[in-house]
Amino acid sequence: xxxxxxxxxxSLALAAVPIGLARxxxxxxxxxxxxxxxxxxxTNAERKxxxxxxxxxxQLLCKVARAHSQNMAKQEKLQHDLDDKTPFxxxxxxxxxxxxxxENILQHAVDSAPADMLKLWxxxxxxxxxxxxxxxxxxxxxxxxxxxxxxxxxxxxxxxLKKEK
Numbered sequence: 717x718x719x720x721x722x723x724x725x726x727s728l729a730l731a732a733v734p735i736g737l738a739r740x741x742x743x744x745x746x747x748x749x750x751x752x753x754x755x756x757x758x759t760n761a762e763r764k765x766x767x768x769x770x771x772x773x774x775q776l777l778c779k780v781a782r783a784h785s786q787n788m789a790k791q792e793k794l795q796h797d798l799d800d801k802t803p804f805x806x807x808x809x810x811x812x813x814x815x816x817x818x819e820n821i822l823q824h825a826v827d828s829a830p831a832d833m834l835k836l837w838x839x840x841x842x843x844x845x846x847x848x849x850x851x852x853x854x855x856x857x858x859x860x861x862x863x864x865x866x867x868x869x870x871x872x873x874x875x876x877l878k879k880e881k
Contacts, residue, residue, distance in 0.1 A: 745775055746775055746778040746779055746782065746858075748773070748778065748857070749859060751830050751859060752778075752857045752858065752859055754830040754831075755830040755833060755834060755857055755869070755871070756771070756773060756855060756857055758830055758831060758834045759771065759834060759847055759855065759871070762834070762838060762847055762848065763847065763848060766848050768848060768850055769853070771852060771853065771854055771855035771873065772853060772854050772855070773854075773855060773856070773857075774812075774854040774855065774856050774874070775856075776810055776811075776812050776856070777812065777854055777855060777856020777872045777874060778856040778857060778858060779810065779856070779858075780806050780807060780810050780812065780856055780858075780870075780872055781856040781857050781858035781870040781871065781872045782856075782857075782858025782859070782860065782870070783806070783858070784798070784803075784806060784819075784821075784858065784870040784872075785821075785858040785859055785860035785868040785869060785870045786858070786860040786868075787799070788821065788823070788860070788868040788870070789860040789861055789862040789866070789867075789868040790862065792862055792864075792866070794821055794822075794823045794868070795821075796819055796821060803817065803818075803819040803872070804817060807872075807874070812874065812876070813876060813877040814874045814875060814876055814877055815851075815875045815876070815877050815878070816851055816852070816874065816875050817872065817873060817874040817875075818846040818849065818852065818872075818873045818874075819846075819870060819871065819872050819873070820837055820843045820846050820847070820869075820870075820871040820873075821868070821869065821870050821871070822836060822837070822867075822868070822869040822871075823866055823867065823868050823869075824836075824866070824867050824869065825865070825866070825867065826861045826865045826866065826867040828867060833869060837871075846871075846873055847871075847873075849873065851875050852873040852874060852875050853874075853875050853876070854873070854874050854875070854876060855871065855872065855873055855874075856870075856871075856872040856874075857869070857870070857871050857872070858870050
């Protein structure tokens with residue numbers, strides 16, 4: 717029996733960003749798993765096919781993505797909004813200053829290949845649009861599994877707020 721897979725995507729461009737956020741810091745480095753690194757590579761390969769630049773891995777975005785995946789796995793919920801926090805609230809809480817951001821999430825069998833995960837997203841108009849959005853320059857990704865062996869994946873895309881000179 718093939719496990720069911722669920723996906724969800726969210727994208728919003730922000731016209732206004734809260735003023736007075738603390739300076740962005742990456743904090744301690746997050747070691748990506750082989751699967752996480754492969755999924756980022758595959759994401760950038762899809763962008764390359766469309767003549768888009770690769771997304772740079774941002775440690776703070778990885779931290780945010782991994783924490784959300786862990787929270788979804790713990791609660792066994794595939795949702796962008798958890799604990800009264802939106803993806804944008806989580807970025808604000810992490811002190812990541814952004815012009816725009818988007819999030820793709822996925823729940824899949826734990827032994828799934830990253831290529832299978834990316835295919836699900838690329839077959840969805842909303843998720844594909846997030847992956848191929850030329851306004852994003854950075855990516856964060858995080859995997860987490862629950863005790864049932866279900867894998868929760870969060871992919872965060874962003875364009876950082878440029879500092880004025």
